[in-house]
Structure formats: C-alpha cells, structure tokens
Amino acid sequence: MEKWVVTAKKADFQKIGQTFGIDPVIARLIRNRDVEGMENIRSYLYGTLEELPSPWFLKDMKKAVEILKDKIDQKARIRIIGDYDIDGVTATYILLTGFRRLGARVDTYIPDRIKDGYGMHSQLIEKAAEDGIDTIITCDNGIAASAEIQQAKEKGMTVIVTDHHEIPYRDTDKGREWIVPEADAVINPKQSGCPYPNKNICGAVVAWKLIWALYETYGIDRNEILEFSEPAAVATVGDVMDLQGENRIIVKEGLRRLPTTKNQGFRALIEANGLGGERITAYHVGFVLGPCINASGRLDTAARALRLLCTEDADRAAKEAGDLVALNQSRKAMTEKGREEAEHIIESQGLSSDRVLVVYLPECHESLAGIIAGRLREKYYKPSFVLTKAEKGAKGSGRSIEAYSMYDELVKCSDLLEQFGGHPMAAGLSLAEENIDAFRKRLNEVCTLTEEELVPKVVIDVPMPISYLSRTLTEQLSVLEPFGKGNSKPLFAQKGLRVLNLRIFGKNQNVAKMCLMDGQGNSVDAVYFGAAKEFEQYVQQKELISVTYYPEINVYQGRESLQAVIRNYF
The missing domain is CATH 2.40.50.460 (OB fold (Dihydrolipoamide Acetyltransferase, E2P))
Structure with a gap:
C-alpha cells in the first residue's frame, strides 16, 4: 500500500507568480523542487549555459591541463579508457572529439563488458604498455582503480582520472579513510577539497569540463565548447542525474539543440526511432534513444555506439542506428524473460520477506542485471541486486530506494566481494559464487531500513x-x-x-x-x-x-x- x-x-506564491508572469500553482511547484530565492527561480526558468560553473573550479584541473598541453604538443600517444554505458560512451566521444580537434595523437578503448569488466583492469594496462601509450585518461571510471593506476605508473605512464563515482573509503579506528588513486591528476567533484559547486555531474560532464578548459587554453571559440552540451545532456539524463541547477540547464539546452543536431549519429538515431521533426524530451532520451546506445554495450560492444557518434557519413550512421534499434528490441525481450524468472525465484523461495533482495540468475546475460534489478525495485519497493554467472564467479548490479545508500551498504560487505563501486542509488559488484548466500544474509543482517521506509x-x-x-x-x-x-x-x-x-x-x-x-x-x-x-x-x-x-x-x-x-x- x-x-x-x-x-x-512555503513561499509567497502570489509574489513569485506576479514577478515571473506565472500561475501561483506553477510558483508552488517550483518551490516544491527546492528552488528558493528570486535569483534561483530566475535561473530555474531562464538559466543559460553562460551560467555554468567554470571548469577551473574542479580540483586538479589546472594540473591536468598543464600535463595534457605538454603531451599534445609533444605528440605523445594518449589513450582514453571509457565505459560501456551511455555515460561512458558519450564521455569517451567528448574526449576523443576534443583531443582530435586539438591535434592530439589519441585513441580509445572502451572495455568489453564480458571480457574486460568495468573500468581499468591489469590487462588494459599491459596492452597500453605494449602499444607504446604514454598517457592514459579515464572517463566515467578510474576512481576505484588505485592498484591498476599504480601499475601504469610503474610502467612509466602518465595517468589522469576523470570520474564522478563515489570516492572509495575504508572505516578505521581513526575514522573514515578516503582512498584516492595516486594518478598524476584526479578530476572528480566528489573528492575532498574540490570546490566545484555541483557534486552531482555525470562522467560525460566531467569529461566536457576537461575539454572546456583545454579549449580555453588553446583559444578555441566558445561556440565549439557549447556544442558538447548535446552529448552531455544525453548522458545526464541517461545516467539518471538530478535535473537541478547546472544539470537542468545542460539538459534543457542540449534537448533544445538535438532536433537540429549536426552530429550524424544522433540525427540517424532520432530518425531510426521515428522521432524526426519532433521536440526531443528527457523521456525520449531516457526511454527511447538512451537504451539504444546502452544496448550496444550490453549485447555487443560499446564501440559500435561510439562509432555511431563519431561517424560523419550519413548513410553509415543510418545503418549503425538501425542496428542499435534492432539490438535494443532483442534486449527488451531478454529483459522481460529475466524479470519473470527473477520474480518467480523471489516468490517461490520465500525471498519476498527480505528487506534487501538478492536474486541469482546464472543463465541471464550479465548486462541485463541492472535493468532487471530496477524492475524488481519498482515491483517490491526494496533495494534489489541481480547477480549472474560470470567467467569467474558471479557479477551483478543493484538498484536502490531513497532511504538506502547502496554503495555504503556494500562497504559493509567488502570482505565478501571481489570488486564493487557505484552510487547511493546504483552499484555494480563481483564476488565468488560460493559467497552469494553469505552476501544476501549479510546485507539483510546489517540493513537498518524500517517498515515505514519500505512503504513507497x-x-x-x-x-x-x-x-x-x-x-x-x-x-x-x-x-x-x-x-x-x-x-x-x-x-x-x-x-x-x-x-x-x-x-x-x-x-x-x-x-x-x-x-x-x-x-x-x-x-x-x-x-x-x-x-x-x-x-x-x-x-x-x-x-x-x-x-x-x-x-x-x-x-x-x-x-x-x-x-x-x-x-x-x-
């Protein structure tokens, strides 16, 4: 129930309505979204990209730009290591496009979800060393890769991290100890001592800020900087960031530009989904366009989605977009089958009484775990994890409810896990298959959710x-x-x-x-x-x-x- x-x-809704020429009901709705003060209301209604915080507020930005300017000028080999979801793909696209514009000697590698797993792994460092890479730049990952970054440093490589995920930590007798990788520069608004005002930007926006600062350094026209608002908007919606403040302005402007985008990939994807000539909304990004980009990394390789965004050939873009739409249709059918199986397990095995749901679907494609976990959360209104059989052990994803910080709860189970990371509302993990039952038991033992918090x-x-x-x-x-x-x-x-x-x-x-x-x-x-x-x-x-x-x-x-x-x- x-x-x-x-x-x-509370606020003076009549005054707000008169000041901005809106119905008092609209004024109340704006206040309900925690927007207070006339200036903030004005920004909410009419804010532009000119109001976005400077990229130079981000900790280590100046250091990163100085390093990268030298690397670009020296024609050192730079490799971007991204991620296979919508945020990681668009972040990679932004960095790749930006560095090419600056004349950098750059390539990319987006990890394969099955073969490589999430983020930086030892084999990626070894491959970079074999390929003669001088500098690695991460996007939408890297903050939890201290060991791998140390490995790269030992091989003489420069490493710059751009990420937005939670900073790893361990609780000690002396309090909480933050674990920040010893990269040459770490750009993440969530790290301690970072004065950037918006801690809730996605990985693609962090990447955009780096390119923004580099473009300013090289004297590139501001209009070129602002063109990246389109992929930044798509990533912000697709990665489910709060649409407040800076994020709201980025998405509002990006959506305004998308119907007439110059990007052949976005244009082809819009046409392939029958949205040509329409106003593109956040719904279209979140539930139509975004899932097609994600389907690439789920069922095939995210390199296909990146290729779509990078192509300048309209015919090739149309073919790539059509393939992604078909791939997404397959993903939908597989998701529905997995959801039905997960619900059957919950009901038949008596798991519905658990406050935290953990379901093991060994035959399910691991890329669908997060989507199915989201479906379970919607049905049962409980934090939900779906685990699948991996090459080694089990891998999975979780989706949470507002009262439950998924990342913090995983920290309490870290001794049972091989790897984990994420946000309060979503997380990814891997563990030994024999630890699944202990993991389920531990999560429920340490869970502090009350009955009231489990009522939607x-x-x-x-x-x-x-x-x-x-x-x-x-x-x-x-x-x-x-x-x-x-x-x-x-x-x-x-x-x-x-x-x-x-x-x-x-x-x-x-x-x-x-x-x-x-x-x-x-x-x-x-x-x-x-x-x-x-x-x-x-x-x-x-x-x-x-x-x-x-x-x-x-x-x-x-x-x-x-x-x-x-x-x-x-």
Missing part, C-alpha cells in the same frame, strides 16, 4: 480540484521541463470523484478512458495506463475514488482537448 503525502513548502511514498505537489484545471495552466507546466530525477513531473490530487463512461482500450487491455466528475458537476476527460481491468474492477466497487493526476493536452485526429492522466488511485 502506498502512502500519499502532500508537499507543504506518493508525493503530491498540490491537492488541486479538477475545476481549477485550464488549458492555460496546463500549457504553463512546460516551463518546468525537462522532467526527471530531482525535477519530477508535477502530481496533483483530488478526493471524491465519480467515474463515468469507463472504456478499456489497447492490444493488451492496458488503457482505461473515462470522465471524472466532482460533487459540483465539474468534469474532465481522464485516462489511466496500466492494469486497466484491475482499475475497472476497483471502480465498480466504489461510488467515489481519489486520484493523483497530471493534466495534459490530448491531440487526437487533429483535435485538442484537456485530459487528466491518472497516476494512482484508491
């Missing part, structure tokens, strides 16, 4: 009667976009509504259309997406229902009408 709560943050909260912005709805207000909601983590779509609610003229549509009977009427006779068309039959059965047992909803303008056969999209009901 969900717990419905109303956000009750439905956070309502405004208990707003449907009689207040208007086309003007609904259109004004677009000023709050892009929606995503940290800037969720607004949610309204009303009690005591009567459901009239309910009809069910859709091939899978998953759409319910109706009319909602309040006690004063005000009505609005409404739609519910999901288990429509269950919704119908519930409505038949109730005279009146309560709903949460989001208003939108529905366009059908050229006609526009106001409708409420129902999210929750009781």
